[in-house]
Amino acid sequence: MSMDGKYSETIAAISTAVSSSGIGIVRMTGESSFEIADKVYVGKNNKRLSNQKSHTIHYGYIEDDGKTIDEVLVMLMRGPRSYTGEDTVEINCHGGIYVVKKILETLIKYGARPAEPGEFTKRAYLNGKIDLSQAEAVGDLISSQNEYARQSSVNQLKGNIKKKIDSIRKKIIYHTAFIETALDDPEHISLDGYSKELKSVIDKLIEELRNLLSTCESGRIIKEGINTVIVGKPNAGKSSLLNALLGEERAIVTDIAGTTRDILEEHINLQGISLNIMDTAGIRNTDDIVEKIGVDRARDHVEKADLILYVIDSSCPLDENDRDIFNMISGKKSVILLNKSDLQTVVKKENILNELKLAERVRKLTKDETNHADKNRIIEISAKEQYGINELEEMLKEMFFTGNLSFNDEIYITNVRHKAALDNAYQALCKVNESIEMNMPEDFYSIDLMDAYESLGSITGETIGEDLVNEIFSKFCMGK
Numbered sequence: 001m002s003m004d005g006k007y008s009e010t011i012a013a014i015s016t017a018v019s020s021s022g023i024g025i026v027r028m029t030g031e032s033s034f035e036i037a038d039k040v041y042v043g044k045n046n047k048r049l050s051n052q053k054s055h056t057i058h059y060g061y062i063e064d065d066g067k068t069i070d071e072v073l074v075m076l077m078r079g080p081r082s083y084t085g086e087d088t089v090e091i092n093c094h095g096g097i098y099v100v101k102k103i104l105e106t107l108i109k110y111g112a113r114p115a116e117p118g119e120f121t122k123r124a125y126l127n128g129k130i131d132l133s134q135a136e137a138v139g140d141l142i143s144s145q146n147e148y149a150r151q152s153s154v155n156q157l158k159g160n161i162k163k164k165i166d167s168i169r170k171k172i173i174y175h176t177a178f179i180e181t182a183l184d185d186p187e188h189i190s191l192d193g194y195s196k197e198l199k200s201v202i203d204k205l206i207e208e209l210r211n212l213l214s215t216c217e218s219g220r221i222i223k224e225g226i227n228t229v230i231v232g233k234p235n236a237g238k239s240s241l242l243n244a245l246l247g248e249e250r251a252i253v254t255d256i257a258g259t260t261r262d263i264l265e266e267h268i269n270l271q272g273i274s275l276n277i278m279d280t281a282g283i284r285n286t287d288d289i290v291e292k293i294g295v296d297r298a299r300d301h302v303e304k305a306d307l308i309l310y311v312i313d314s315s316c317p318l319d320e321n322d323r324d325i326f327n328m329i330s331g332k333k334s335v336i337l338l339n340k341s342d343l344q345t346v347v348k349k350e351n352i353l354n355e356l357k358l359a360e361r362v363r364k365l366t367k368d369e370t371n372h373a374d375k376n377r378i379i380e381i382s383a384k385e386q387y388g389i390n391e392l393e394e395m396l397k398e399m400f401f402t403g404n405l406s407f408n409d410e411i412y413i414t415n416v417r418h419k420a421a422l423d424n425a426y427q428a429l430c431k432v433n434e435s436i437e438m439n440m441p442e443d444f445y446s447i448d449l450m451d452a453y454e455s456l457g458s459i460t461g462e463t464i465g466e467d468l469v470n471e472i473f474s475k476f477c478m479g480k
Helices: 033-040 097-109 119-126 132-143 147-157 160-184 194-213 216-224 238-246 289-304 320-329 349-362 389-401 416-437 442-460 466-474
Strands: 011-014 023-029 041-043 056-064 067-077 088-094 226-232 264-270 273-279 307-313 334-339 378-380
Touching (some): 011 097, 023 097, 023 119, 033 056, 033 067, 033 088, 033 097, 067 097, 088 097, 119 466, 132 147, 194 416, 194 442, 226 320, 238 264, 264 389, 289 320, 307 320, 307 389, 334 349, 378 389
Parallel strands (some): 226 273, 226 307, 334 378
Antiparallel strands (some): 011 023, 023 088, 264 273
């Protein structure tokens, strides 16, 4: 993509939230930025900003037709030493809603045009300041909702994905070029025995891609959060648990069984982990039509959940409704919470283990699927007294991330587009191995090698169409 046409125009946008605040920033970039700034800025000794050094800040006023709009600090950055790679002016003004809009309107009046969503970052990409994976990391960083998502985005912004992809592509293109050269000049370059050498290289590349793909599930959870469903019989304490996790009274809690009849969704941040948590209707056999709809919805959400928190009233004996829930959660990632442990209890961990094992036999689960008959996944809590909540938080961290995540050298694939591209490259390299095993001609190797090369290039933006680039940046906020 080129910088012709509208991408060579000077653009401006409000880069901070449009709200009452202490400071607001209006950003302008493009070849006419300094010229337009000269028309609206009035400073000490009437100095022209276009004559000032790059990366300097100047105190003065923004004026229009001799009328002062606001007292400002203006930051100057000459290209290519700027975020976009172009001449850039950032006006720091007071943060009132009217003030920042008035300054933006003034810049547009004197020659700038309103920026499109994400156009500043798009220009940084088009000017080679960042690759597409880094540009997407900017958007992810802005929208991050927990510490893990922030750290992952920062590492991607530093280029950890780009470095890895470039390394793999470099090896692929080397061997593709060697094959093509040998086919063009067989008298001087021999391919005898080359298939064995190539297979060794491809095996290593496939393993690298497999390792990257194996991080996708953790990456999705880092970015989007753990889709969590609270289930249990009526009056087991599900809503009380939600309120305890939230730290506020969001769900209605009464002694009347069946109070919760629909899904209540909340977002919770626990020790850097995001939980997209749903409190559901109590699961039991019922003739009440409205309650039955809520129970059916609860069952549907259990099927799609990343995590199930099964709340049991430990002061009451287990019954057929509990056994129905045991069957429903069997084989799924779950934590069983023995609630009301502050009361006299009749349900023990041993009872739960027996019920889990019975449910696994009923559902005929394989050995790999039976990973939940574990005392460590059963916690005694009191949602009312806030007992056992910290233990639950630590368990969730261990379950999904095997303790602490490391962001030193580890790459986590958090982008669905990246995952699809990696999978396409993986499949293409597997086809190369298949061709080698079938003793196919060497030109078959290069076709699939180039497919892998192109797929990986789409991650960094080197082999991607303009329409997709426009779609990616259209999701960015204005002014970024």
